[in-house]
Amino acid sequence: SHARISVDADRPIGSIDRRMYGVLVEHLGRCVYTGIFEPDHPTADADGFRRDVMELVKELGVTIARYPGGNFVSNYRWEDGVGPVAERPSRLELAWHSIETNAFGLDEFMTWCAKADVEPMMAINLGTRGEEDAINILEYTNGVCSTEYADKRRANGHEDAYNVRMWCLGNEMDGPWQVGHKNAEDYAYLAGSTARAMKMIDQDLELVACGSSAWEMPTFGDWERTVLELNYDEVDFISMHRYVDPDTQDRASFLAAGYDMDRFIEGIIATADAVGAKKRSTKKIQISVDEWNVWRLSKWNSIEHGFDPADWPVAPKRIEDVYTAADALALGGMLISLLRHADRVKTACIAQLVNVIAPIMTEKGGRAWRQTTFHPFAIGSRIARGTAYDAVVETASTPTERYGDVDQVDAVVTWDKETGTGSLLALNRSLTDSADLTAALASLGVSRVIEAQILAPADLDAVNTADEPDAVVPVSHPVAIADGVLTTTLPPASWLAVELG
Numbered sequence: 416s417h418a419r420i421s422v423d424a425d426r427p428i429g430s431i432d433r434r435m436y437g438v439l440v441e442h443l444g445r446c447v448y449t450g451i452f453e454p455d456h457p458t459a460d461a462d463g464f465r466r467d468v469m470e471l472v473k474e475l476g477v478t479i480a481r482y483p484g485g486n487f488v489s490n491y492r493w494e495d496g497v498g499p500v501a502e503r504p505s506r507l508e509l510a511w512h513s514i515e516t517n518a519f520g521l522d523e524f525m526t527w528c529a530k531a532d533v534e535p536m537m538a539i540n541l542g543t544r545g546e547e548d549a550i551n552i553l554e555y556t557n558g559v560c561s562t563e564y565a566d567k568r569r570a571n572g573h574e575d576a577y578n579v580r581m582w583c584l585g586n587e588m589d590g591p592w593q594v595g596h597k598n599a600e601d602y603a604y605l606a607g608s609t610a611r612a613m614k615m616i617d618q619d620l621e622l623v624a625c626g627s628s629a630w631e632m633p634t635f636g637d638w639e640r641t642v643l644e645l646n647y648d649e650v651d652f653i654s655m656h657r658y659v660d661p662d663t664q665d666r667a668s669f670l671a672a673g674y675d676m677d678r679f680i681e682g683i684i685a686t687a688d689a690v691g692a693k694k695r696s697t698k699k700i701q702i703s704v705d706e707w708n709v710w711r712l713s714k715w716n717s718i719e720h721g722f723d724p725a726d727w728p729v730a731p732k733r734i735e736d737v738y739t740a741a742d743a744l745a746l747g748g749m750l751i752s753l754l755r756h757a758d759r760v761k762t763a764c765i766a767q768l769v770n771v772i773a774p775i776m777t778e779k780g781g782r783a784w785r786q787t788t789f790h791p792f793a794i795g796s797r798i799a800r801g802t803a804y805d806a807v808v809e810t811a812s813t814p815t816e817r818y819g820d821v822d823q824v825d826a827v828v829t830w831d832k833e834t835g836t837g838s839l840l841a842l843n844r845s846l847t848d849s850a851d852l853t854a855a856l857a858s859l860g861v862s863r864v865i866e867a868q869i870l871a872p873a874d875l876d877a878v879n880t881a882d883e884p885d886a887v888v889p890v891s892h893p894v895a896i897a898d899g900v901l902t903t904t905l906p907p908a909s910w911l912a913v914e915l916g
């Protein structure tokens with residue numbers, strides 16, 4: 416088939432926030448321990464951080480890291496993780512049924528962020544805790560006066576405040592699995608009073624209220640409305656979490672994960688704006704997609720989730736999904752959707768960073784490698800910056816069981832005026848048909864192709880492993896450009912990334 420892309424240079428979608436390329440670092444399984452932190456590892460630096468992982472994190476292009484959870488945060492006492500390591504208590508960790516040793520905590524995370532050149536984004540515990548602990552942790556991280564918690568930070572060797580800007584008011588509080596789960600109204604009151612207290616310390620903090628942990632949640636919509644009706648002036652972001660499970664749908668629907676993401680994001684925008692309209696507010700609530708990924712959640716729920724009640728392991732293997740080539744395509748499609756909503760999606764965190772449903776895998780004491788999903792994220796972070804433009808695509812449709820007919824080709828275009836570079840990201844969702852693509856990009860000032868890479872796997876089930884880490888990698892792809900018109904062919908089931916100049 417043929418696909419024709421046009422872009423209106425005078426009507427950008429919006430600027431792409433640098434925080435679009437975030438990750439979640441949760442105390443879950445081996446994300447922290449034997450993931451980013453392993454003092455005994457041959458590559459460990461003086462702080463115990465794995466250098467091999469650090470290099471991959473930099474290559475991945477991570478800009479912001481949400482910490483320490485995830486579900487973990489809702490039963491976490493942050494003070495356990497600061498001060499002399501030998502004096503830190505071990506605790507039962509309820510969310511993932513393990514022992515938390517607290518060998519790694521807030522200060523270690525901040526040091527890791529500084530070394531990785533990543534902005535920290537903190538989540539606070541609104542499951543078992545409330546306003547007082549939120550104020551205390553804020554004082555510890557950001558306090559500049561001589562007060563108890565700021566002085567503790569100094570005593571722990573961190574003279575300068577960390578000045579953390581983004582704070583999540585709890586995690587997935589709509590989920591019955593969450594420790595301290597609440598109904599929308601109870602959460603909204605707690606989030607609001609916590610937000611007000613935090614903003615009494617620093618009114619410029621960027622606060623994220625919990626939205627829905629999935630689109631399928633029965634409370635979706637009403638939850639966001641209730642939370643925002645009570646807190647429209649207090650918060651800046653509403654969160655959304657989106658995981659797609661390849662095992663619960665046909666492959667064509669799975670490759671249309673971006674279509675599903677579009678509808679979820681647009682549902683939240685509609686809900687948030689309806690609240691804003693009723694309040695006659697000029698303020699727009701932004702969206703923090705602070706967990707998104709492919710996750711074989713049905714497998715986790717049915718097979719792995721049977722925690723042995725007597726077993727409380729330290730840093731066990733938990734949800735270490737191995738990603739296929741098809742997963743990388745779906746993730747690339749979800750990234751296109753996020754960029755298409757760059758006017759409202761200002762933060763997005765792939766969940767998670769290492770080992771736990773992650774782009775980076777490690778062996779304890781051994782190797783580190785890139786999963787298939789590493790590649791679309793890393794390429795996006797490197798080339799899709801600046802301003803997002805709506806790529807209007809005239810394309811054939813392709814059938815899916817879940818969504819009916821969807822556009823065969825989905826795409827987004829970005830352009831960064833400062834560097835004079837940009838990108839075209841395009842997904843061919845058809846499992847059977849190639850697409851001859853033309854894209855009219857002259858109005859943006861595009862004149863050349865710097866590089867074109869494609870994921871067009873011969874085997875959609877192929878995976879990367881420690882022994883075969885490069886089984887699925889992007890390869891260079893022929894793309895021509897003449898008078899600002901780009902031409903190429905997209906093979907079936909492929910994700911193309913063109914760096915433009």
Ligand code: AHR
Nearest residue numbers: 484485486487586587766
């Ligand atoms: O990322 C794994 C888990 O998914 C997180 O802990 C939780 O927030 C979500 O349900």
